[in-house]
Amino acid sequence: MTRVSQLPTLSAILFLSILCSVNVSANSQELIDKGKTLYNQNCVFCHQADAIGKAGFAPSLSNPELLAIASDKYLMATIRDGRVGTSMVPYAHLGKEKIVAIVAYLRSHETLTHRSTEVDKQRSAQGDARKGALWYRDICSTCHGPEGDGYLAGSSGTAIGKAGFLNKASDGFIRETIKYGRSNTRMLPFYGSTGLANLDEQEIEDIITYLRTLNK
Ligand code: HEC
Ligand code: HEC
Known part of the structure; x- marks a missing residue:
């Protein structure tokens, strides 16, 4: 009984979504x-x-x-x-x-797979900024500069210590970037045994907490 009454609704939804996807992709190719x-x-x-x-x-x-x-x-x-x-x-x-x-x-x-909604909703970092500063100095500063000043300070990585980045990136965005890196760039994954520096969850929290103190 339920099955029968749901059938027309389902096919209507299917039909509509086919219509929509055709439209969207036509539009978006132009865009x-x-x-x-x-x-x-x-x-x-x-x-x-x-x-x-x-x-x-x-x-x-x-x-x-x-x-x-x-x-x-x-x-x-x-x-x-x-x-x-x-x-x-x-x-x-x-x-x-x-x-x-x-x-x-x-x-x-x-x-x-796009997952910014989930990533931006992740919890705020809870770490020790003093420990994070040490990790940062040992691992990240080689590429991002001693205070995250980026390319203009002669570094090979972006200005992750400046407000322009920090004010727009969520803790989840920073966490995921440190964990998984960016393929085909010098930003490598730093999480777990396959990561470059084998940081654990807490150490990554410490680094994010430290970065949040920079924000120049
Ligand atoms: C070997 C050099 C290198 C090291 C070491 C490195 N990074 Fe990076 N990182 C980069 C580069 C290069 C990019 C930009 C990627 C690109 O060119 O597309 C980047 C990008 C990032 C971004 C994204 C910034 C943005 O503008 O969106 C974050 C966050 C980041 N790194 C954090 C870190 C942290 C934290 C560490 C230390 C655990 C670290 N990185 C270590 C080279 C490095
Ligand atoms: C004069 C060089 C230059 C031009 C032109 C330029 N950008 Fe950028 N862009 C940069 C640099 C350098 C960065 C990284 C800044 C930093 O260190 O945080 C950047 C960062 C970005 C980011 C952040 C990426 C990340 O990894 O988080 C986006 C998005 C972006 N640019 C988009 C654009 C778009 C779109 C245009 C054209 C409308 C553009 N840029 C033009 C130099 C440029």
């Missing part, structure tokens, strides 16, 4: 093309063709681990506001519509 043009006009010089990034100069924006955990809000706000004290300048003048198109283009490189 992606528009975004690609805008990307090539504004971003390609630093972030390179296909947004693969350039070591010591600009991070990859087509990196699968980044796209999987970066929300649209994170990407759009970073593009809009830039990152003060780095060469990532603000692009607010492009306006929301063009920034949406650029994000659609970046997303067209996405290959891993």
Whole structure:
């Protein structure tokens, strides 16, 4: 009885979702093309063709681990506001519509399951900033600079100690990045026995807690 009455509803939903997906992908191909043009006009010089990034100069924006955990809000706000004290300048003048198109283009490189909602909802880091400072100095400062000042201070990694990054990244985003790294970049996974430095959960909490004290 229930089965029979649910059948028409189910097929209606199926039909509607097929309609919707056709529409969305038609739209988004147009949007992606528009975004690609805008990307090539504004971003390609630093972030390179296909947004693969350039070591010591600009991070990859087509990196699968980044796209999987970066929300649209994170990407759009970073593009809009830039990152003060780095060469990532603000692009607010492009306006929301063009920034949406650029994000659609970046997303067209996405290959891993998207999980920014879960990642951004993760608990806040609870660690010991003093211990985190030691881990940071020993492991992270080689690439990110002694205070996370990034490329302009001669480092090979981004400015993770500056407000431009810290104010937009959730603790979950930072935690996942430290754990799993970003493939095909120098940012390696640092978690567990397969990780570069074999950090455990608590040590990662300590590092995030330390980073939160920088925020310049
Ligand atoms: C061997 C060099 C290297 C080491 C060591 C390193 N990183 Fe990175 N890290 C990078 C690079 C390079 C990037 C940017 C990736 C890219 O180019 O796309 C990055 C990116 C990041 C990001 C993302 C920042 C953003 O702009 O989105 C975080 C967070 C981060 N690293 C934290 C750490 C922490 C914490 C440590 C120490 C446990 C560490 N990294 C150690 C090279 C390194
Ligand atoms: C003059 C060089 C330059 C240009 C042009 C540029 N960027 Fe950036 N971008 C950077 C640098 C450098 C960083 C990393 C800053 C840091 O150290 O935190 C960055 C970081 C980013 C990030 C954060 C990535 C992450 O790993 O968290 C996004 C998103 C981004 N840029 C998007 C764009 C877009 C979209 C454009 C074009 C509208 C653009 N950028 C143009 C240099 C540039």
